[in-house]
Amino acid sequence: xxxxxxxxxxxxxxxxxxxxxxxxxxxxxxxxxxxxxxxxxxxxxxxxxxxxxxxxxxxxxxxxxxxxxxxxxxxxxxxxxxxxxxxxxxxxxxxxxxxxxxxxxxxxxxxxxxxxxxxxxxxxxxxxxxxxxxxxxxxxxxxxxxxxxxxxxxxxxxxxxxxxxxxxxxxxxxxxxxxxxxxxxxxxxxxxxxxxxxx
Amino acid sequence: xxxxxxxxxxxxxxxxxxxxxxxxxxxxxxxxxxxxxxxxxxxxxxxxxxxxxxxxxxxxxxxxxxxxxxxxxxxxxxxxxxxxxxxxxxxxxxxxxxxxxxxxxxxxxxxxxxxxxxxxxxxxxxxxxxxxxxxxxxxxxxxxxxxxxxxxxxxxxxxxxxxxxxxxxxxxxxxxxxxxxxxxxxxxxxxxxxxxxxxxxxxxxxxxxxxxxxxxxxxxxxxxxxxxxxxxxxxxxxxxxxxxxxxxxxxxxxxxxxxxxxxxxxxxxxxxxxxxxxxxxxxxxxxxxxxxxxxxxxxxxxxxxxxxxxxxxxxxxxxxx
Numbered sequence: 342x343x344x345x346x347x348x349x350x351x352x353x354x355x356x357x358x359x360x361x362x363x364x365x366x367x368x369x370x371x372x373x374x375x376x377x378x379x380x381x382x383x384x385x386x387x388x389x390x391x392x393x394x395x396x397x398x399x400x401x402x403x404x405x406x407x408x409x410x411x412x413x414x415x416x417x418x419x420x421x422x423x424x425x426x427x428x429x430x431x432x433x434x435x436x437x438x439x440x441x442x443x444x445x446x447x448x449x450x451x452x453x454x455x456x457x458x459x460x461x462x463x464x465x466x467x468x469x470x471x472x473x474x475x476x477x478x479x480x481x482x483x484x485x486x487x488x489x490x491x492x493x494x495x496x497x498x499x500x501x502x503x504x505x506x507x508x509x510x511x512x513x514x515x516x517x518x519x520x521x522x523x524x525x526x527x528x529x530x531x532x533x534x535x536x537x538x539x540x
Numbered sequence: 541x542x543x544x545x546x547x548x549x550x551x552x553x554x555x556x557x558x559x560x561x562x563x564x565x566x567x568x569x570x571x572x573x574x575x576x577x578x579x580x581x582x583x584x585x586x587x588x589x590x591x592x593x594x595x596x597x598x599x600x601x602x603x604x605x606x607x608x609x610x611x612x613x614x615x616x617x618x619x620x621x622x623x624x625x626x627x628x629x630x631x632x633x634x635x636x637x638x639x640x641x642x643x644x645x646x647x648x649x650x651x652x653x654x655x656x657x658x659x660x661x662x663x664x665x666x667x668x669x670x671x672x673x674x675x676x677x678x679x680x681x682x683x684x685x686x687x688x689x690x691x692x693x694x695x696x697x698x699x700x701x702x703x704x705x706x707x708x709x710x711x712x713x714x715x716x717x718x719x720x721x722x723x724x725x726x727x728x729x730x731x732x733x734x735x736x737x738x739x740x741x742x743x744x745x746x747x748x749x750x751x752x753x754x755x756x757x758x759x760x761x762x763x764x765x766x767x768x769x770x771x772x773x774x775x776x777x778x779x780x781x782x783x784x785x786x787x788x789x790x791x792x793x794x795x796x797x798x799x800x801x802x803x804x805x806x807x808x809x810x811x812x813x814x815x816x817x818x819x820x821x822x823x824x825x826x827x828x829x830x831x832x833x834x835x836x837x838x839x840x841x842x843x844x845x846x847x848x849x850x851x852x853x854x855x856x857x858x859x860x861x
Contacts, residue, residue, distance in 0.1 A: 377622060377623060377633065377634055378616075378618075378619035378622055378623035378633070378830050378831070379623060379633075379686070379828070379830060382828075440828075441834075441835070442833055442834035442835070444834065444835070447826070447835070451823065454818075454823065455821070455822060455823065456821070457821060457822070508821055509821070511684070512627065512631065512731045512732065512802065513627075513631045513729075513731045
């Protein structure tokens with residue numbers, strides 16, 4: 342039998358593997374030219390999708406803890422949240438570098454003109470204060486109450502991300518609907534949980 | 541005398557759709573078999589791939605080539621056949637190539653009907669036998685802001701339409717693509733109102749640039765690119781260039797294309813390439829040329845303004861997008 346401590350270590354390694362493997366995969370595909378006619382587009386889509394999945398998974402770690410009572414979820418939440426931020430940052434950078442090819446006047450114009458870009462940039466920007474305040478010392482300095490309030494922004498960020506994906510979709514809404522369903526489920530859980538455990 | 545009443549049909553007597561479809565398939569086969577048996581001197585049904593053999597022979601000849609893409613390099617064949625929008629075969633760019641074998645093209649026939657003096661349904665080999673094939677190198681600009689340069693092989697749509705004698709009431713031309721949900725996975729979901737429909741104004745259809753293509757890159761049209769016969773209208777967004785056409789109907793009323801029906805705010809009837817009128821969700825000012833880094837400026841009418849701008853003189857292209 343694994344001790345509780347080794348269980349947590351194993352889980353943290355699992356999270357590490359789950360978050361890093363997609364990077365190895367996309368790097369491998371890029372290197373071997375397996376990303377099709379438009380590799381830049383494939384990278385932008387892949388980083389965005391991975392980032393959004395990880396962001397929703399981060400949110401899901403809360404309910405997972407409430408339902409199972411296992412602290413491993415809370416301990417690994419910072420780790421997976423930072424990975425989500427990393428992937429979404431990679432998403433934006435690959436859009437700027439690979440898709441727009443560093444054409445700054447157009448990048449700025451698209452950020453101003455296009456709603457899906459605005460929502461995407463807003464969603465990622467909201468994650469910056471969360472990433473910055475994820476360090477233990479900052480968290481302690483802020484106080485738990487303020488920290489928890491601030492980190493509820495993750496719901497807003499995820500909603501902006503799903504909206505961004507929704508706007509971009511052409512004709513087939515199956516994938517964005519799945520993302521939306523998961524987000525709504527997580528929000529619903531959070532609200533019901535708050536009502537049931539109000540003190 | 542009492543008034544005649546139509547007997548009310550109980551729901552239970554309505555033929556289930558599956559049975560109805562099966563019956564239709566059975567009848568079709570019966571007709572095909574009967575026709576084959578009746579054909580004098582033919583012991584076997586006509587070869588389903590007859591058009592393929594006939595076309596291959598024609599492609600081996602030297603065809604005239606007209607280069608109409610301003611000398612821009614043609615897109616790699618590999619890219620042009622692996623990055624496609626053909627929702628009948630799935631909606632990822634790679635799906636049409638992966639599921640290409642699901643498109644059944646042998647045999648193929650084309651119906652021309654509506655406001656014409658000589659309507660008819662012809663086997664594709666008979667359509668091809670009437671026409672002179674040529675190669676045309678055109679830009680192709682997708683509404684999703686990417687583009688390619690493709691060497692098509694085909695013949696002007698005008699040549700075909702004139703053989704059927706459009707009447708004075710023929711104001712529009714409707715095109716309908718294959719409907720085969722048993723084989724085409726995309727048609728089992730209602731992302732669009734199947735079968736795919738597109739339409740042109742008669743003067744657009746008769747324009748010498750408007751092509752019916754049966755091949756590209758010197759070869760028979762690959763399935764994922766709209767085999768065996770597709771429309772190519774180089775100054776319009778790619779979705780106007782309907783693939784795998786089975787029916788052409790000349791009409792007096794303006795037909796509603798599938799994309800217009802799906803979202804009239806985003807897709808107009810004309811869909812002329814226009815860098816000044818953005819799609820509501822993205823910009824049309826620039827495009828990604830497949831195979832190139834960065835972006836190109838999109839050209840008005842995709843660079844065919846000298847040839848086609850007259851068709852739209854006096855029209856507000858912001859409103860008639």
